[in-house]
Amino acid sequence: MKKIKYLRCSKCGRTYDESIPYHCPVCGTVGTLDVVFDIDEVKKELTKEYLLNNEDRSIWRYFPILPLETRKGIAPLHIGFSPLYKATRLEEKLNIKNIYIKDEGRNPTASLKDRASAIGVAKAIELGKTTIAAASTGNAASSLSGFAACMGIENYIFVPKTIPEGKLAQLLVFGSKVILVDGNYDTAYDFCLQAVEHFEWYNRSCAINPYLVDGKKTVAFEIIEQMNFNVPDKIIMSVGDGCSISGAWKGYKEFYELGLIDKLPTLVSVQATGANPVNRAYRSKKREFDYEVPNTIADSISVGIPRNGYKALNALYESNGIAIDVTDEEILEAMTYLARHTGVFGEPAGVAGFAGLLKLVREGMIEPNETVVLVVSGNGLKDIKSATQAVKRPEVIKPNLTDLITYINEEVKGRV
Numbered sequence: 001m002k003k004i005k006y007l008r009c010s011k012c013g014r015t016y017d018e019s020i021p022y023h024c025p026v027c028g029t030v031g032t033l034d035v036v037f038d039i040d041e042v043k044k045e046l047t048k049e050y051l052l053n054n055e056d057r058s059i060w061r062y063f064p065i066l067p068l069e070t071r072k073g074i075a076p077l078h079i080g081f082s083p084l085y086k087a088t089r090l091e092e093k094l095n096i097k098n099i100y101i102k103d104e105g106r107n108p109t110a111s112l113k114d115r116a117s118a119i120g121v122a123k124a125i126e127l128g129k130t131t132i133a134a135a136s137t138g139n140a141a142s143s144l145s146g147f148a149a150c151m152g153i154e155n156y157i158f159v160p161k162t163i164p165e166g167k168l169a170q171l172l173v174f175g176s177k178v179i180l181v182d183g184n185y186d187t188a189y190d191f192c193l194q195a196v197e198h199f200e201w202y203n204r205s206c207a208i209n210p211y212l213v214d215g216k217k218t219v220a221f222e223i224i225e226q227m228n229f230n231v232p233d234k235i236i237m238s239v240g241d242g243c244s245i246s247g248a249w250k251g252y253k254e255f256y257e258l259g260l261i262d263k264l265p266t267l268v269s270v271q272a273t274g275a276n277p278v279n280r281a282y283r284s285k286k287r288e289f290d291y292e293v294p295n296t297i298a299d300s301i302s303v304g305i306p307r308n309g310y311k312a313l314n315a316l317y318e319s320n321g322i323a324i325d326v327t328d329e330e331i332l333e334a335m336t337y338l339a340r341h342t343g344v345f346g347e348p349a350g351v352a353g354f355a356g357l358l359k360l361v362r363e364g365m366i367e368p369n370e371t372v373v374l375v376v377s378g379n380g381l382k383d384i385k386s387a388t389q390a391v392k393r394p395e396v397i398k399p400n401l402t403d404l405i406t407y408i409n410e411e412v413k414g415r416v
Contacts, residue, residue: 003041004067007033007210010246010310011287022208029193032308033210034250035067039257048260051225057081059115059218065254066119066218067211073125075150079118080218082106084226084373089341094361098371100232102223103344105379109170111300111350112219112244112377113143113206119215120204121147129202130154135192136205137185137240137299138167139349139378144204145174156201158192160184164299164383184294186304206243207307213247220251223373224261231261232371234322236268236360238352239278240301242312244377245269249315265373267321269312270356272296272328275303278312279323287313297328297386300349300378322365326355332390334358335380345380347387353377 006015009024009031016024016033024031046064054061059080063071083106087099107114117140124132134144135158148155157171158179171178179195181188189205196203206212224231231252237245245267255261271279274295281289289309294302306312316323326334331348334355339345346354353374360366380387395411397403 003037003065005036005038008036010034010308010314022203022210029208029307030310032208032311034311035210035214037065037254039254043258046258048229051260059118059215062218062221067214068119068122068126070126073122073151075118075121075147077108077114077118077147077150079107079114081222084223085342085344087342093341094357095368096361096366096372097369098232100223100227100371100373101338101342101344102219102373102375104219104375104377105344105346105350109139109143109146110379110382111139111143112216112375113140114147115215115218116140116206116212116243116247117143117147117204117215120144120206120209120212121151121153123211124153124202124204125151127202131156131199131201132204133158133192133196133201134204135159135185135189137302138163139300139382140204140206141176142167142170142174142382145171145176148176149174156195158188158195160188162299164385166382166384184304185302186294189307205307207241213243213250213308213311216244216247217251217254219244219375220248221255224252224255229261230371231263232265232373234268234366234370234372235265236270236353236357236372236374238298238301238349238356238377239269239271239312240275240303240306240349242278242306242308244375246308246311246315248375249319253318264319267315267319268353268356268360269316269321269323270353271323271325272298272301272331272352273325274328275301276325277304278306278309278316279325281309282313282316282321282323296331296348297389298331298348298352299383300347301352322360324356324359326352326359330355330359332386335387335390338376339380344376345387346376347378347380347383350376350378350380
């Protein structure tokens, strides 16, 4: 079947066929494209019965509504169906009836970005591309690196010089050709675009490639199934370029159009106060983004210009969404709070959404009877340096029982 109807510009709404590779020719690189599916065609295959009888517990169970024509580029790595935990201890602590945690750190390279990279690499192979490139603050880079290594595709990764060591180590171990850029993410992104155009590489960057968001939307499909086709009141996500939150919204909308759910959730966009261009634009009801130099500990959402900002704004407007900012101090506090009440260890960007939830509770913007889903986008082991800022390192003591008793009474019991 012909699944894709057309590509639609997220800024101006013009439509194009698939001969347009990346962005709207009129709006330029800010005019990122949405893949619009022929829902009537998809309905013929993707039904509730199809899902209930499908034993494939990965993103590929949703193949009828993924932007691929063939399966030849599908990697054998297991992507998706990360656990959805009901956070009972948090519910009691925060006085909210239902809180669910989607732990995306359980994907192959430990972040939600694996969903996008799986599609990007498969699409590159389908199109006959031999080299793929991406710009990233770290997670998308390590994700592409792992999937390209698995499938044997040459890849170039453009990352800012401030990339956390854990993420850089992943790239080097996977064998990527790493371009460590003297600048921040915005500089690396622009440099990558120049290189892609010059060398004619395939661009994996989710912020420009129209097909990558369709990998990220699978997180919403899974949440829907894991909640027995019930829809939460709010989906809370940390936001950088805007790819993940717009992907989640796309997933919910498509399942709604397919008749698999009967309502849509409210989106909550959480950004760091030092990198909040999407939230600023949304709150001011503007359709443009003012640049400010990003400054946050949460490297994965540290962006000055959101490269998929219009998709994110569209999702927030359509869902009557909420935009909330959190400080780096609140993010670090959220990292330990979440871990100690759920056992889920998220990196700073991964727990920024939880910091937003805590702030919403403090400000009375969450009702006790609401159902909330929090997406933790990346594992805390990716950024140990930041994690150590959130905790107190223990002192070294001699193996003496008397010293241990004193230490426990004076130090350990006194900690929060």
